[in-house]
Amino acid sequence: MSNQDIYVPQPATLLKKQPMTEYETFYEFKLDSGCELGHGPGQFLEISVPGIGEAPISISSSPTQAGIFQMVVRRVGNVTTALSKLGPGDKVGVRGPFGTKFPVDEVMKGKDILLVCGGIGLVPVRSAINYILDNRRDYGRLTILYGVKTPADRLFAEELAQWKATPEVTVLETVDRGDEAWDGHVGVITTLLPLVQINPAQTIAVICGPPVMYRFVLKELAKMAMEDESIFVSLERRMKCGVGKCGHCQMNDLYVCQKGPVFKYSEIKEVMEAI
Amino acid sequence: MGHSELTGELIPRHLNVRVIAKDNLETFLGGLREFGEVFGPVEKERGAYIYAQLTDVKNVVQDAQRTVLPPKKYLYPQKEELFRFSTQEGYRKPESVDKGRKILFGVHPCDIHGLSILDKVFAGRYHEPRYFDRRDNLIIIGMNCLPDERCFCYSMGTDWVEKGFDLFLTELEDSYFVKIGTSCGEDLVHAQAELFRPVTDEDIQLYKERVNERNKMFVNRVELANLPQILELEYESEVWEELGRKCLSCGACSAVCPTCYCYEVYDVLDLNVETGSRIRRWDACLFKDFAKVAGGHNFREERSTRVKHRFYHKQVTFVEEFGRPSCVGCGRCVTQCPAGINLIDVFKEIRGEKVVHKSAR
Numbered sequence: 001m002s003n004q005d006i007y008v009p010q011p012a013t014l015l016k017k018q019p020m021t022e023y024e025t026f027y028e029f030k031l032d033s034g035c036e037l038g039h040g041p042g043q044f045l046e047i048s049v050p051g052i053g054e055a056p057i058s059i060s061s062s063p064t065q066a067g068i069f070q071m072v073v074r075r076v077g078n079v080t081t082a083l084s085k086l087g088p089g090d091k092v093g094v095r096g097p098f099g100t101k102f103p104v105d106e107v108m109k110g111k112d113i114l115l116v117c118g119g120i121g122l123v124p125v126r127s128a129i130n131y132i133l134d135n136r137r138d139y140g141r142l143t144i145l146y147g148v149k150t151p152a153d154r155l156f157a158e159e160l161a162q163w164k165a166t167p168e169v170t171v172l173e174t175v176d177r178g179d180e181a182w183d184g185h186v187g188v189i190t191t192l193l194p195l196v197q198i199n200p201a202q203t204i205a206v207i208c209g210p211p212v213m214y215r216f217v218l219k220e221l222a223k224m225a226m227e228d229e230s231i232f233v234s235l236e237r238r239m240k241c242g243v244g245k246c247g248h249c250q251m252n253d254l255y256v257c258q259k260g261p262v263f264k265y266s267e268i269k270e271v272m273e274a275i
Numbered sequence: 276m277g278h279s280e281l282t283g284e285l286i287p288r289h290l291n292v293r294v295i296a297k298d299n300l301e302t303f304l305g306g307l308r309e310f311g312e313v314f315g316p317v318e319k320e321r322g323a324y325i326y327a328q329l330t331d332v333k334n335v336v337q338d339a340q341r342t343v344l345p346p347k348k349y350l351y352p353q354k355e356e357l358f359r360f361s362t363q364e365g366y367r368k369p370e371s372v373d374k375g376r377k378i379l380f381g382v383h384p385c386d387i388h389g390l391s392i393l394d395k396v397f398a399g400r401y402h403e404p405r406y407f408d409r410r411d412n413l414i415i416i417g418m419n420c421l422p423d424e425r426c427f428c429y430s431m432g433t434d435w436v437e438k439g440f441d442l443f444l445t446e447l448e449d450s451y452f453v454k455i456g457t458s459c460g461e462d463l464v465h466a467q468a469e470l471f472r473p474v475t476d477e478d479i480q481l482y483k484e485r486v487n488e489r490n491k492m493f494v495n496r497v498e499l500a501n502l503p504q505i506l507e508l509e510y511e512s513e514v515w516e517e518l519g520r521k522c523l524s525c526g527a528c529s530a531v532c533p534t535c536y537c538y539e540v541y542d543v544l545d546l547n548v549e550t551g552s553r554i555r556r557w558d559a560c561l562f563k564d565f566a567k568v569a570g571g572h573n574f575r576e577e578r579s580t581r582v583k584h585r586f587y588h589k590q591v592t593f594v595e596e597f598g599r600p601s602c603v604g605c606g607r608c609v610t611q612c613p614a615g616i617n618l619i620d621v622f623k624e625i626r627g628e629k630v631v632h633k634s635a636r
């Protein structure tokens with residue numbers, strides 16, 4: 001079905017659903033049209049539940065995984081709560097993909113990759129991780145830093161273990177507060193950065209996490225001599241329409257749904273409302 | 276020489292203008308119903324004008340001051356259904372929007388500019404079908420108004436129009452000088468040709484006098500030349516904090532603005548809880564939750580940051596995107612602000628000029 005109207009969603013069917021934490025659930029969908037979503041890592045969709053509304057959600061699967069797309073959604077509002085009540089076979093509406101991508105086919109190629117993720121910031125970055133692993137020869141060393149509040153908030157625990165076991169991949173994790181079973185690192189995400197060795201000229205860094213995280217991570221990356229041109233940030237805003245009209249995601253003159261959510265840091269450094 | 280859009284042929288300049296006696300105007304408006312529904316300014320309450328359908332052309336106020344809402348309401352309604360859905364069948368592509376032809380009489384130059392700014396916003400990569408379906412069916416008959424103490428279109432370069440209308444009227448003594456802007460405008464005149472007469476040398480003389488007089492009537496001046504740069508330099512100015520304390524976050528300025536276009540989208544279920552509509556409604560960046568995300572973080576929690584965003588979007592960032600401010604100087608926000616915020620004073624303060632505080636109302 002071709003959609004000429006920019007606001008009308010196309011149907012998709014929920015295939016699988018699995019709780020990941022108390023608030024986050026993993027979903028796998030396919031488009032009813034049988035077409036590929038055609039997204040790139042870092043992009044998002046507008047997901048509709050009829051009668052409830054529409055919400056912007058990051059795509060978590062890599063485009064290398066054909067036929068389906070995956071998301072991890074935190075239950076915080078009307079749409080995400082309604083989504084959590086759906087079961088396999090249920091329908092949702094989909095618009096998109098929208099927004100910019102992590103530059104996996106551009107400047108990231110041939111480089112070492114440093115990914116700094118906080119909380120559900122891992123969700124869109126996972127798309128890039130799996131894309132990189134599926135095209136392993138195109139990239140150098142892959143370092144994944146992942147911080148969550150408590151061990152119970154960790155997403156993709158199995159995949160984290162698989163990534164850790166992959167050669168040329170480093171995964172460092174931290175929690176703000178540990179529990180009895182946690183024997184890993186404790187501290188905010190920035191405490192992981194001194195533990196990694198990077199060659200700044202050969203590295204592309206990506207940051208994705210809660211709004212408060214960026215300025216602290218950026219400061220640490222600057223100390224590590226990372227250039228602003230080599231840092232990419234994925235920013236959260238209220239991307240209501242996805243088509244650069246409704247105004248909610250505006251950050252000074254930038255519509256995050258169009259010019260973002262992935263920005264090269266040097267391009268938004270001077271944008272007052274950005275970081 | 277003028278240029279006819281229909282034929283592409285050059286037509287002599289004097290054929291582009293006509294004169295209609297004031298006594299003939301209501302007859303002309305009545306006759307326009309052959310072409311579509313006719314709308315124009317009427318007096319809603321004493322001194323408060325609104326655009327309304329002219330079921331009786333005698334209600335039209337030919338010299339109305341600014342209407343409460345700008346004509347954008349005919350292209351981009353305050354609330355509209357985007358499409359229907361059903362929980363069983365999903366989302367249904369909308370039937371085409373109301374494509375009935377509308378004729379809008381008495382549109383002031385600032386509002387004609389306002390529409391051309393909305394055209395830019397709703398075009399682009401994601402072309403807005405509802406807006407342009409209506410736009411294509413809108414006939415505009417402009418009116419050369421006289422400014423009051425709240426108009427600053429002169430400073431915004433929107434006091435005059437060369438295009439964006441089908442016909443454009445300027446008051447002479449007991450008649451109007453009619454400029455024909457499009458082939459459609461030509462048709463409107465042609466259909467009731469007996470109401471119009473050719474332009475005489477005397478008309479031209481009078482027209483020039485009127486236009487020159489009007490230029491001298493603008494009392495408000497905003498220096499636009501380097502305003503974006505000065506605003507950028509004053510991003511951290513105390514003025515914004517002060518405005519944040521004054522502003523009530525009511526969004527009236529956005530609702531009445533000819534170029535404010537932000538919107539909210541939500542679903543409404545029918546009583547059967549099976550079917551429903553997705554609705555789009557005007558929103559305002561002044562509202563508290565405008566930039567709040569689902570997780571609870573509000574990117575513009577402070578009222579001052581919201582007021583500032585509105586000013587900067589109009590005067591700085593819109594210029595970067597589209598090459599001109601999105602403000603057209605119509606004075607509606609100044610008229611409607613319950614807190615008496617006057618943006619002309621705000622710009623003066625930002626420039627470091629002395630402001631004599633006076634009530635906006």
